[in-house]
Amino acid sequence: MTSDAPAFGKGCHLHLIDGSAFIFRAYHALPPLTRKSDGLPVGAVAGFCNMLWKYVTDERGHDAPTHAAVIFDHSGQTFRNEIYDLYKANRPEPPEDLRPQFPLTREATRAFNIACIEIEGYEADDIIATLACRAREAGGAVTIVSSDKDLMQLVGNGVDMLDPIKGKMIGPDEVREKFGVGPERVVDVQALAGDSVDNVPGAPGIGIKTAAQLINDYGDLETLLSRAEEIKQPKRRQTLIENAELIRVSRRLVQLDCETPLDFTLGSLEMRDPEPEVLLGFLAEMEFRTLTARVAEKLGAEAPAVVSAPPSEGPTAPEQPGIGAAGHDCVTDQALLDRWIAEIREAGHVAIDTETTSLDEMQAELVGISLSVAPGRACYIPVGHVQGEGDLFGSGALVEGQLGLDAVLAALKPVLEDLAILKIGQNLKYDYKILARHGIRMAPIADTMLMSYALHAGIHNHGMDELAERYLGHRCIPIKDLIGSGKSQIGFAQVAIDKATPYAAEDAEVTLRLWQNFAPMLPSEQVTTVYETLERPLVPVLADMEMAGIRVDGDVLKRMSNVFAQKMAGLEDEIHELAGEKFNVGSPKQLGEILFDRMGLSGGKTGKTGAYSTSADVLEDLAAEGHDLPARVLDWRQMSKLKSTYTDALPTYVNPETGRVHTSYSIAGAQTGRLASTDPNLQNIPVRTEEGRRIREAFVATPGHRLVSLDYSQIELRILAHVADIPALKQAFRDGIDIHAMTASQMFGVPVEGMDPMIRRRAKAINFGVIYGISGFGLSRNLRIPRAEAQAFIDTYFERFPEIRAYMDQTVAGAKEDGFVRTLFGRRINTPGINQSGPAAGGARRAAINAPIQGAAADIIRRAMIRMPAAIRDLPARMLLQVHDELVFEVEEGAADDLIAVARQVMENAAEPAVKLSVPLVVDAGIGGNWAEAH
DNA sequence: ACGCTCACG
DNA sequence: GACGTACGTGAGCGTA
Numbered sequence: 001m002t003s004d005a006p007a008f009g010k011g012c013h014l015h016l017i018d019g020s021a022f023i024f025r026a027y028h029a030l031p032p033l034t035r036k037s038d039g040l041p042v043g044a045v046a047g048f049c050n051m052l053w054k055y056v057t058d059e060r061g062h063d064a065p066t067h068a069a070v071i072f073d074h075s076g077q078t079f080r081n082e083i084y085d086l087y088k089a090n091r092p093e094p095p096e097d098l099r100p101q102f103p104l105t106r107e108a109t110r111a112f113n114i115a116c117i118e119i120e121g122y123e124a125d126d127i128i129a130t131l132a133c134r135a136r137e138a139g140g141a142v143t144i145v146s147s148d149k150d151l152m153q154l155v156g157n158g159v160d161m162l163d164p165i166k167g168k169m170i171g172p173d174e175v176r177e178k179f180g181v182g183p184e185r186v187v188d189v190q191a192l193a194g195d196s197v198d199n200v201p202g203a204p205g206i207g208i209k210t211a212a213q214l215i216n217d218y219g220d221l222e223t224l225l226s227r228a229e230e231i232k233q234p235k236r237r238q239t240l241i242e243n244a245e246l247i248r249v250s251r252r253l254v255q256l257d258c259e260t261p262l263d264f265t266l267g268s269l270e271m272r273d274p275e276p277e278v279l280l281g282f283l284a285e286m287e288f289r290t291l292t293a294r295v296a297e298k299l300g301a302e303a304p305a306v307v308s309a310p311p312s313e314g315p316t317a318p319e320q321p322g323i324g325a326a327g328h329d330c331v332t333d334q335a336l337l338d339r340w341i342a343e344i345r346e347a348g349h350v351a352i353d354t355e356t357t358s359l360d361e362m363q364a365e366l367v368g369i370s371l372s373v374a375p376g377r378a379c380y381i382p383v384g385h386v387q388g389e390g391d392l393f394g395s396g397a398l399v400e401g402q403l404g405l406d407a408v409l410a411a412l413k414p415v416l417e418d419l420a421i422l423k424i425g426q427n428l429k430y431d432y433k434i435l436a437r438h439g440i441r442m443a444p445i446a447d448t449m450l451m452s453y454a455l456h457a458g459i460h461n462h463g464m465d466e467l468a469e470r471y472l473g474h475r476c477i478p479i480k481d482l483i484g485s486g487k488s489q490i491g492f493a494q495v496a497i498d499k500a501t502p503y504a505a506e507d508a509e510v511t512l513r514l515w516q517n518f519a520p521m522l523p524s525e526q527v528t529t530v531y532e533t534l535e536r537p538l539v540p541v542l543a544d545m546e547m548a549g550i551r552v553d554g555d556v557l558k559r560m561s562n563v564f565a566q567k568m569a570g571l572e573d574e575i576h577e578l579a580g581e582k583f584n585v586g587s588p589k590q591l592g593e594i595l596f597d598r599m600g601l602s603g604g605k606t607g608k609t610g611a612y613s614t615s616a617d618v619l620e621d622l623a624a625e626g627h628d629l630p631a632r633v634l635d636w637r638q639m640s641k642l643k644s645t646y647t648d649a650l651p652t653y654v655n656p657e658t659g660r661v662h663t664s665y666s667i668a669g670a671q672t673g674r675l676a677s678t679d680p681n682l683q684n685i686p687v688r689t690e691e692g693r694r695i696r697e698a699f700v701a702t703p704g705h706r707l708v709s710l711d712y713s714q715i716e717l718r719i720l721a722h723v724a725d726i727p728a729l730k731q732a733f734r735d736g737i738d739i740h741a742m743t744a745s746q747m748f749g750v751p752v753e754g755m756d757p758m759i760r761r762r763a764k765a766i767n768f769g770v771i772y773g774i775s776g777f778g779l780s781r782n783l784r785i786p787r788a789e790a791q792a793f794i795d796t797y798f799e800r801f802p803e804i805r806a807y808m809d810q811t812v813a814g815a816k817e818d819g820f821v822r823t824l825f826g827r828r829i830n831t832p833g834i835n836q837s838g839p840a841a842g843g844a845r846r847a848a849i850n851a852p853i854q855g856a857a858a859d860i861i862r863r864a865m866i867r868m869p870a871a872i873r874d875l876p877a878r879m880l881l882q883v884h885d886e887l888v889f890e891v892e893e894g895a896a897d898d899l900i901a902v903a904r905q906v907m908e909n910a911a912e913p914a915v916k917l918s919v920p921l922v923v924d925a926g927i928g929g930n931w932a933e934a935h
Numbered sequence: 936a937c938g939c940t941c942a943c944g
Numbered sequence: 945g946a947c948g949t950a951c952g953t954g955a956g957c958g959t960a
Contacts, residue, residue, distance in 0.1 A: 179944065290940070584958080586957065586958070587959085588938090588940070588957095589958075589959075590958095609959095615941085631943080640956095640957090641940085641941060641956085644957075645954095645955060646942085646954060648958080649955080669954095670952060670953060671952075672951085672952060674953075675953095676952090676953055677943095677953085677954080678954065678955090681943085682943095683942095683943060683954080684941090684944085684953080684954065684955085686942060686943080687941075687943075688943080692942080715944090768951090769950060769951080771950095771951070772949095772951040773950065775949050775950060776949095778950035779950075781949090782950070784947090838947085839948050839949080840955090842948065842949055842950095843948090843951095844947070844948095844949065847951065851951085854944090854952060857944095858952095883943075883944070884944040899955070
């Protein structure tokens, strides 16, 4: 044998990929996709390519393959049919739309520059067996990428398996777990147990369990068969004696053949990088836009244009347009609108986007609606454009020729509420609220922003412009081109209709295309459940909460604001006097110069800008040294913060129509699954200081109602106890004892009774530190104790609760291996920075440790929120706010206790049935006329 | 537009 | 042995 490739031998690592398994997996995981241009079914090819791409870009450490091949089954009879003519006889024909994809997967493999192997008359399993044996003999290592149990007989002596779906290594232990015997006896067990999938007969009435027991008792199959008379159970004895020959045939069927003739050397399987032109050419030809773009980015090559050629039938066959290239309908007459509605009904789905006068959904007026049903098919329906651009006084009159808003909504309502028609949006909560204010509640819905969030949290943000650029290679028309920016900005209603049409229709079409892109990725990335149970159902729930809003008493805030202003003025005088000069107390720069340059206090500069840090930390240290000025500044800052951010700003958010404040929750904002609240942020209303907490007195119940607050007690620590499996912590939660006191007691060996509050405080800080990825430095700063002391605490802690360190190490290792971590509920949080080096590494590491815990808590309250509307349906109550571990309700006086009972039940059981926690979830509740009382 | 500071869980 | 560090957010202000 001659070959250019170097010989295969010691130090080499051969990966053998079970191609057929990949294909079937891809086929069943994905909806039936077809190539745009000619309708060729390509779903399985797409999935296959995605898996292959994921596989080749998967960064492995020392396990990285030096050689690789993808092995396929060759159609037709094999030697096993000669042994047993019914072998695989009950296997159904592959589906019609899968068959044309088989040759394409071979082509794909070659495009990836990976050896593609199939041999007539031999099954892939035999080829894999032969290659594994040869490689093992040559002294190399082998990994079989497959989860096929028939291959497990090959495991051991340098051969292992990788389950590509679960990402799990399969070694002798896993084989033993599955078959009850070691790899070398697997064929014996299979021969006895048979296999209905391959139609291997085996012994009737004997399954894997019994087979393993028998083999373990007698050593091997031949011994068993020859001593079958000794078997005690009469039925079993008879079966084995009667079917001895069938069992021997079965054994020959399951025994893989290590003697497949090969016409190539192992050395020739050496890994090669793909040729960018070849691979990109193939992917573009298949019209896989996303993957083409992704591969091009990774290979640093330019992505070839993915143009879907027109269907060849049809007389004119216009070229398939890029986004917007075909032009978009501007719908200004009823007949055209009706045609669009018919088209939507035919498609069964529609992407929708609304254009309005404001980003505030509670005040926004509809200006237009855009729709799209397919690439190249999008329209814009203007309904609220007014005279204006250039018209200084803007007569405010509607531009003529538009359909009436009411008529358009009346026509669309049946479609938008039709449960058979999917409404697709990008950040659909916005459009949902706009339409809800007009009496239309869209269902069912899909949201491309949330799809992206489920798939790509941690990698990038999920705004439409960014998604269009990344996944469609398309740059959206900037809104600035229409409305301008800064002072001369105009409202969307003032934009000319002919300018608005391409912009608005583009948004709908981009959304539709993103949906087509993401929908098949959800199953292949295993985030379908997350999207379907934690993201999508939250949209109407949050929309209702936001529309409900919460009543805020502006007068209370006004009075507080005056008090703060007076206190600030007094403090400012004092500060100026202490400084010996007047300066802007609110300027950190000026303050720094006063403190450190003029007064000569000790304190360092920070990195980037070279400015002095005047953060509360620093000022507190200075104040502790006995300096009055920093102490006064701290007081001033507290007042200033409360005044500007809360007492002054909140009243400006009160909606004049409802008299309430309507926050907006972003579902896809935080990396971990938490919500974020904006405009205004109602998740950071003060509570920690007495003065701050009084701001909550301004959040009041409607007359005749009460506010009810329910919050999870220690939910993150409970999740930690569960996921890290810490017996001491779990028991403490089960017993309902003070968790921080327990920690202190265990660490310092002091009784819980009569514990020094200082000791408990330290334990508490450590407990929280653990959730954040603790460090001696951080703890020492938090507790203001020497670093060595903090480190000693941490050491003691890990000694006492060793499971926590194991959990942390495991989490980080998983993140490094997979590039993501998952919560208990399957939420995927990508950790692209985890393999960085340098200072950033520590941050990425801590984020990876924290994400599954914070994320699981977020998942749990999401589950509770999604179930809540149905649970409280018969109560005179509304859910108003979510603050990470707290839900705030408004309820008619008299029904508060009922509400608490129901809501508590929902919250405490929110993890189930998906996850059965080994610790109880506990919810505390409060009732009051305002939020301060209720909390 | 960006960094600093500080409010929350 | 040194490095730099708690996790996740949003808003208002000063400065460039």
